[in-house]
Amino acid sequence: MKATKNPIHAVWSWVRRQPPKVKAFLAVVTGMAALVLLRFIVHDHDNLFVAAEAVHSIGICVLIYKLMKEKTCAGLSLKSQELTAIFLAVRLYCSFVMEYDIHTILDLATLGTTLWVIFMIRFKLRASYMEDKDNFALYFVLVPCAVLAVLIHPSTSHNILNRISWALCVYLEAVSVLPQLRVMQNTKIVEPFTAHYVFALGVARFLSCAHWVLQVVDTRGRLLVALGYGLWPSMVLISEIVQTFILADFCYYYVKSVFGGQLVLRLPSGVV
Secondary structure: OOOOOOHHHHHHHHHHOOOHHHHHHHHHHHHHHHHHHHHHHOOOOHHHHHHHHHHHHHHHHHHHHHHHHHOOOOOOOHHHHHHHHHHHHHHHHHHHHHOOOHHHHHHHHHHHHHHHHHHHHHHHOHHHOOOOOOOOOOHHHHHHHHHHHHHOOOOOOOOHHHHHHHHHHHHHHHHOOHHHHHHHHHHOEEOHHHHHHHHHHHHHHHHHHHHHHHHHHHOOOHHHHHHOOOOHHHHHHHHHHHHHHHHHHHHHHHHHHHHOOOOOEEOOOOOO
């Protein structure tokens, strides 16, 4: 008697056989379906932003476990951690001077753990750091983000320095994972803990993007007016969407690896 095929594996096998354009279309449809589902099951959409920060913190905890358990930082990007620390520090400054709330506490905890990871990579586990693979030039993101922040920032009543800082942390967060993706592309093989961490970032970015999109829908666009005038409201949404799409490709291969029962994730060329 022929064994019944698992429906999930059957669907996944069908998706894998589709051409790239069909996969992209299915990804968009799945994302939109997830947004609709979140809109109905999460009544306060501000909770999605808190959840995004919490998932990011969980991802950092996975890194800490890796560093403590395996005593190696191989496969991790120091530059990504430094970019993360920069945008978290800037966002904390903005939180303290503009709107102190639960996000401030979550960011403070995440910044503290990120700084610990940076310390471990720079000093305690330096011998295992793949410096030659971590070759993404930071000025490629720092300079454009700084220029964008000066040109396009909130038009609220806050001090100009605070408004530029707010914009800077939004833009930096959108691209902070690029060095980590470059390391993984250079090595082609991603060990489990690093893969879990990056997947957690992908989930966090999707939840954050969902928060903004659903808030705009719920307020019928009034939120965009509350954020200010000019290009800034659009740039906030674009930054959130960019973060999500940057990690979408990796998340696809991560899920594919999990369903395939593989502990080690192997990335094909051209993912980043």
